[in-house]
Amino acid sequence: MDRLTAQQRHKNMAAIRSKDTKPEIVVRRGLWKRGFRYRLNHKRLPGHPDLVLRKYRTCIFVNGCFWHGHHVDTTILESSECCKIPKTNRDFWVAKIRRNKERDKEEQRKLAKMGWHSITVWECELKPAKREETLESIAFTLNHIWLQDHGVKVNYRTPPEEEDKQLPMAAEDNEIKR
Numbered sequence: 001m002d003r004l005t006a007q008q009r010h011k012n013m014a015a016i017r018s019k020d021t022k023p024e025i026v027v028r029r030g031l032w033k034r035g036f037r038y039r040l041n042h043k044r045l046p047g048h049p050d051l052v053l054r055k056y057r058t059c060i061f062v063n064g065c066f067w068h069g070h071h072v073d074t075t076i077l078e079s080s081e082c083c084k085i086p087k088t089n090r091d092f093w094v095a096k097i098r099r100n101k102e103r104d105k106e107e108q109r110k111l112a113k114m115g116w117h118s119i120t121v122w123e124c125e126l127k128p129a130k131r132e133e134t135l136e137s138i139a140f141t142l143n144h145i146w147l148q149d150h151g152v153k154v155n156y157r158t159p160p161e162e163e164d165k166q167l168p169m170a171a172e173d174n175e176i177k178r
């Protein structure tokens with residue numbers, strides 16, 4: 001028996017739909033809408049980046065918080081807000097997440113050697129409440145990367161200090177900065 005009103009049902013459906021939108025799709029749509037063009041799952045690049053933006057020489061990885069151990073320290077590996085390590089078979093999960101994190105780092109290192117930038121986007125940053133902010137920040141980061149890579153031309157026109165003011169620097173992923 002269906003006791004939901006049409007309105008309630010509509011609400012539920014909407015909730016389910018947005019919940020079901022895969023993080024990767026959210027990033028794709030958000031960037032496409034902002035005019036960025038990309039290729040998907042580039043098999044020949046290390047780590048098979050989810051999105052590859054050749055013009056920006058940038059790979060984007062959309063990471064699940066659990067599998068890639070978001071906010072989890074590789075040496076200690078204690079659960080974090082968005083990566084709860086199961087108590088059962090804890091050693092197995094710890095080893096698995098640690099391996100994934102090390103692999104992620106290694107792949108981004110390889111990409112950097114090949115002249116590619118990497119941006120990591122975390123699943124939790126794509127929840128509806130944070131989504132737009134995150135996508136804006138990715139767009140800023142991409143523009144910043146482009147300007148940096150083509151720095152000479154830009155610096156001719158604007159003094160460096162003014163350029164800084166005009167371009168809020170979006171947080172490129174911590175993993176890369178380290």
Ligand SMILES: [Zn+2]
Nearest residue numbers: 065070082124
């Ligand atoms: Zn997270």
